[in-house]
Amino acid sequence: MPEIVMREAIKMGLNEALENDPNVLILGEDIGAYGGAYAVTDGFLEKFGAERIKDTPISEATFIGTGIGAASAGLRPIIELMSISFSLVGFDQIVNMAANLRYMSGGQIDVPMVIRAPTGAGVQLAATHSQSFETWLAEVPGLYCVCPSNPKDALGLLRTSIKTNNPVIFAEPALLYGIKGEVPEEYYEIPLGSASVSKEGEDITLLSYGAGMGVINEASKILSERNISAELIDLRSLNPIDYKTIGKSIKKTNHLLALDTSRKNGGIMGEVVSNIQEDFNDWLDGPIIRVGAKDVPWPYNKNLERAVYPSAENIVTTILKKLIKV
């Protein structure tokens, strides 16, 4: 299997969709002539033309809504936001239009559209550009919401996101565009709403998604030095949530730590662990532990930002303190 970076994997998925379906087009700020803020669509304008690679004015509400209108008339637009923080400017369109249209029309209108958006902190972009609003959008019925943590999942999830006849929030951890991973050569898809066990273990389940996977992976290495075997689960899909896979792991390890790299307050893991608590309490041998970013606006300064961002050490310390009680 060839190794590629996440940016390439996403680009592959987009390229494939553009090649296979003339109804697919991409809308966003500086995705054409500039090549995309994170260079995901670089070269597309030359290859597919200005009719399909559409540079938009800086009008998030309107180009998101334009995607919705185009989707409701049978096209399959893919929207690129420069940052998921910019979704705030188009929130009405995403929530009231994309998500609600189908329901409030009694099922008459489909919105087959993907909104791709870089998400998360860690690159010193301060309060307005470092947020993780997939956690807000995951609450909205009518939307699917996914967030890959590696190139293979990115390509597999993007394929299903483009294929579904429903609107999808496709959050791309900004920190991960350059990370490498193996991607199968043969065609595959990853169903929406499926979590994955990214590493098997015995003693505790560590659950996260997106950029958080790197953090729990590092934590599991530290834990293994102390002979604690962690099972790692990648949520991948924030709506719907795959409780089956999480539950199965808990039945095995009897312990759960859930990590958000977004602010802990209001993070998706609050929802996840509350449902796990209700349904799998009998299999839990200790309190569910939640770790997340500190509940402050994201600061610019490198050391301050690091202090807000949850770390592997932080996770290990919390586990040792709360569960193992050393």
Next chain:
Amino acid sequence: MATLKQEKNNKNIKLSKVDDEKKEMLELYKQMFLIRQFELACGENYSKGNIRGFLHLYIGQEATGVGSISCLNDEDYIVTHYRDHGHALARGLDVNRSMAELFGKSSGLSKGKGGSMHLFDSGKKFMGGHAIVGGQFPLATGLALACQYKKTGGLVVCFFGDGSTNQGTYHEALNLASVWKLPILFILENNKYGMGSSIDRVRAGGEDFYTGANTYDIPAAQVDGMDVLAVKEATKIAVDKVRQNGEPFYLECKTFRFVGHSLADGQKYRNTDEIKEWEKKDPLIKFPEWILSAGIANKIDLEKIQEEVNHKVEEAVNFAETSLEPKISELYDDIYKLD
């Protein structure tokens, strides 16, 4: 009032053209009368508790919706605001199912899940009924992009009120439509009030809006929105321009609602003199007067139409009343399309 060309040549073709025009005039009247009676029935059923939520009536503005929509083809899309009953009926949406939707019944257009502000019929390319002021603009640009991209020859009519012109999406959509040369006809229904806020109090730039379209390089015109023939004529010109040039057009219709913003409105913000002044232009009085004076039809013809419409509205109320409530088990239907 615009005059009907009465060509009294002997040639049969010309005679049949006059007949067609007469029929068209009576159809315009019928639609306006239908909307008026439908809205009155809505008000009545709101008082009875059969209709709940917010109810915004189109009474007074009938000429704008009917005149403009009469110029559209089947492949053209319509998006509108929450005062949407008039547009829905003018587009030919089923009267029974429209009323049933307001009653929240399962036989309603949206199976009782949308209500008054969210009427849809995708088969008729009637894409809502949108209740966030200004939210419909981006939807319109998107539908127009699809028309352009697929080369359907269709266009989009986007209805909006004066209140929505202070939203960002209004300016964004005008800009985008112009830059991308999208086939949209923006139709402003300027009824002078955004809910209870008079344009005098909330708008910089005076009473006329159409001049502002120049900023976005969009050709624009203004028309008396109380005059159904004037609206029709202006829309015809506008629609032709949009189709021929593949570019947006902006049409401002000066109109007025004779009733409150919604049924919860005591209208403290405006005086009755103003309402009375506008009521003199009531299209449901002026237009039939003109029909009679122009010899297009006689009183009995009009009474026949009224009777037919009244019966239709009665039937719609009856249909809505006797329709079933949606089942609780349908609660989770239509959130996602099953792939």
